[in-house]
Amino acid sequence: MASQDTSFIPDMPPGPLDTYRCRVSFDWKKLKLIFEDKDMLQLKMKVWETLLSDHIFHHLPVTPSSEEQKRRAALQLAKFHQFGFYSNEIMNNKYKKKTRCMMTINEATAALHMDLSVKFALGIALCTNTVLSLGTERHLPFYKATWTGEILSCLALTEVAHGSNTKKMRTTATYDPKTQEFVIHTPDFLAAKCWVGNLGKTCTYAILFAQLITADGECHGLHAFVVPIRDPKTLLPYTGIIVGDMGEKLGLNGIDNGFMMFQNYRIPRESLLNKMSDVTPEGEYETCFTNPQQQLGAALENLSTGRVGIIQESSNTLSHAVCIAVRYSAVRKQFGPNDNDDELAIIEYQLQQWRLFPYMAAACTMKVFVSLFTDQYLNCVEETNCGGKLRRLSGMVAEIHAMVSACKPLITWTCSSAIQECREACGGNGYLKASGLGDLRNNHDAKVTYEGDNNVLVQQASNWLLRQWRSVNDSENKKEVASPLQTVDFLINAGEILQKKFRGRVKEDVMSHNFVEEAFQWMLCWLLRSTEEKYQANLLATNNKFHAKNSVQVYLARTLSLVYAQNNVLVYFWKRCSDNSLESSLKSVLEKLYLLYGLWCLDQNLTVLYQGGYACGPELSNLVKDGVLYLCSALKDEAIGVVDALAPPDYILNSVLGTADGKVYDNLQAAFFHNPRGMERPSWWNEIVPKISSKL
Incomplete structure (x- = not known):
């Protein structure tokens, strides 16, 4: 990969985090440009700087009433239109670049104010997209008026x-x-x-x-x-x-x-x-x-665009939560080997690493996956608009729908659990509004439900996967896998894959891309075969397709869809890792992040690997867990560099615990001392003083 200009990315300020920054083996700015496209990153920075020039976009120290929040979001949307981010220069681009820019602007807006982002996405972007795809010329006046902010829709x-x-x-x-x-x-x-x-x-x-x-x-x-x-x-x-x-x-x-x-x-x-x-x-x-x-x-196919936007926003929210918790962990000190020794930063403790670093790896792998997948999605839409070959497009649209239906649940659920773990990993300070984690949690929570409830979406993904399994296993009319994006093209070799067994005896046997790839392909084949066998058995017993399908969701079809999504994230991330032009220092940390996320996912799915006979005895379980802990330790000195590459500017992160300078205690003191009316006598003091005095 040719050396890229990183001079536009500001340096990190000096502070307590320098202790760990000096240990990082790679250039965090170069890693940032692996996670983000340079042009889109610069566009995001421009949006942030522009919005922050107006006080209506500044964060408030105290949560306003719900009515005031609605008022502020409405005013923000009006001001957003005035800034004219969607310039002729952007709108005159070809479909893919234009849409990429539009999604990036919304992504930047969501990082600053999720309310504003959702208000714009629902009332303008999604509505105009629906009108363009389902309407005709007679609806263009409505389209134009909505896009320019003359009217607000829903x-x-x-x-x-x-x-x-x-x-x-x-x-x-x-x-x-x-x-x-x-x-x-x-x-x-x-x-x-x-x-x-x-x-x-x-x-x-x-x-x-x-x-x-x-x-x-x-x-x-x-x-x-x-x-x-x-x-x-x-x-x-x-x-x-x-x-x-x-x-x-x-x-x-x-x-x-x-x-x-x-x-x-x-x-x-x-x-x-x-x-x-x-x-x-x-x-x-x-x-x-x-x-x-x-x-x-x-x-309803228009909803796919909204779901792609949701996984973009969720991967960013996941990154922000991890950044806050990891930076805090590098500054917060507690205990030590002996009473007379200096206290250790809690990032040094294995338990803290195990709690946070797999989510850090998930943030990295998912961020890369979302970027690459979004490009594929936009290519498909562009080809559809240009009248591409119907058969190929039909298969691609179906596969993309399955990928979105599996990956939205995986990424939004991962983000939800990560925010909670990060909140707890920051102890009581994580419970402060000023930590930023509460707002991340509350504003993200709706994503597991809207634009498709996650537990319904995974059923749509498993339906597509089962169709592919039946296609390659129909003895009378065997067909090729309808997988233009090659997410399940390995099913053609399912017979050979299912014959494989784990024979490893040492940790190195699980510390490779080949092992992760083999284990995931085996799980997918076994889950597909098991789901189909149970479905057919129940269909034979009940002669009712609805009840037969309903009976395979728990432990089989649902797990199948999530394992499929995890595999997609890993496959796409590995493409980025295996780029031979990468600097060796970047390649090394990317491979560690890949292996940590892969082994962490396998650890969650050990039941499947043992249930299906891929492994027997304690070796696989022990080695996978050993691998997770080894990688957590190996990433300890790299973690601050990784989260620096993931992190937005401080005014976007909006956390007293996660600032780039690491001055946690200075920030906490400022938050305590400047808490509005925090040191004033309460206005209701005279209501309680008589009651207290009477008991003295």
């Missing part, structure tokens, strides 16, 4: 009683040929639209998903409509609409999530997004699909 899909099961949603849009209008109606509260971001207080339009019914009473499935919600001059709802805010949430309270019901509310025929299906003025339904399920699939 995507209304979920209902009170149905979220994942979109086919059963009950909001209806019935066509009236007499007036050439659709009549939108909510039959009861269970069919009310809910959890709609921007709907509660602020949006004026909605992209509404409703069951399209023609005048003859036939239902044609879920379709999307552009629906005016509020008067843009007063923000009061139109007659026929009941709309409101759902109330305070666990986090992300800058987003006004709302509910909405329609009472025979009429919209023009042209409100239907009609690229794929339409209704003539006379009421005839026309579509390019042969069944409603295809229409539904096309309408």
Whole structure:
């Protein structure tokens, strides 16, 4: 890899962390450019500097009320539009570069204010993307007005009683040929639209998903409509609409999530997004699909873009949490071998390393995976837009959907558990709001649920994987694996893979890429075979596909999808590790991070490896655990360099425990002393003094 200019990356300030920085064997700035594209990193830095020039984007020391958070997020969005980040220079690029820049801007915004990022993503990016993919020229004025910030929109899909099961949603849009209008109606509260971001207080339009019914009473499935919600001059709802805010949430309270019901509310025929299906003025339904399920699939495929954005944001959040905890661990000192000895930094303790370093490795591997996978995803969309070969594209879209459906759960769940572990690893100080970890946790938590509940998504991934298994194991009509991205192309050799056994006896036998690759391919083949065998046995016993599929989810199909996602992360990261042009010092630390994440994942899946007979006796378990601990120790002196490469600037990290200078105690003193009204007598002092005095 040619030497890259790193001069635009600021140096780290001097401070207590220098003790460990001087031990790092590689150039952390060069590692940063392995984790991040140089142009996109510079774009992020420009966004951050611009936003921080306005006080409305500054962090507040005390959490405002939920109503004030909504107000600030709305004002931030208005100012965000004024800054004009989406310049003609960016928007005139070809699709892939333009979209990469747009995703990077949103990624930078999310790192500073997740509320603002979500508000923009839901109300502008996702809505305009939906209009472009499902609408026609007649919807371009709405598209332009939304993109420029003239109007704020929302995507209304979920209902009170149905979220994942979109086919059963009950909001209806019935066509009236007499007036050439659709009549939108909510039959009861269970069919009310809910959890709609921007709907509660602020949006004026909605992209509404409703069951399209023609005048003859036939239902044609879920379709999307552009629906005016509020008067843009007063923000009061139109007659026929009941709309409101759902109330305070666990986090992300800058987003006004709302509910909405329609009472025979009429919209023009042209409100239907009609690229794929339409209704003539006379009421005839026309579509390019042969069944409603295809229409539904096309309408919901837009969610993949949102899910890719979620895994980007989650990999960054994971990086931020790890950075805070590792930096703190290098400064915080407790105990020592003897009472008279100097205390040790807690990063020196094996237990602290074991708690944090696997998550550090996960942050690195996932960050690289997300970057490479996003490029593939954008290539696929670009090829689709340009009319690529249908058969190849169909297979690629299906594989990408499976990858997203497995990797969103893996990455968001890993991030959730990492934040909690990092919070606990920082002790009581991690519980302070000023640590930054609480906000990371609360704002991330929703990601395991929205844009596809994780436990539902993993089922979609396992469905695709089982189709590939059946394809290569059909004795009468054997086919090739439909895996254009080669994530499961090894299934063609499943018979040979399943014959393999672990024969290792020393730690070095598990400390290699070949071992990690072999173990993961074996697990995937065994889980696929076991899941299919149990499914077929239950199908034979019940003659019911639904119950047969339901019976294999726990321990088999769910595990299958997550192991598939872990393998994808490792395969993509290894491509980066094995680049022969890498400096040896960078290659060395990357390989250690690869092995640590790989062995850590295998340690979590030892039950599968033993259950299927890949290993017997204690050797595999002992060696994998020994390998994890050895790598934790080997990465101890490199850890500060690794997190420096992962870390954003201090004003983005926003943590008194994780600043780049390592001055934890100075920061804590400032936080204590400058806590608003922290040293004042409470305003309610006279309510308690009489009660205290009476007991003296």
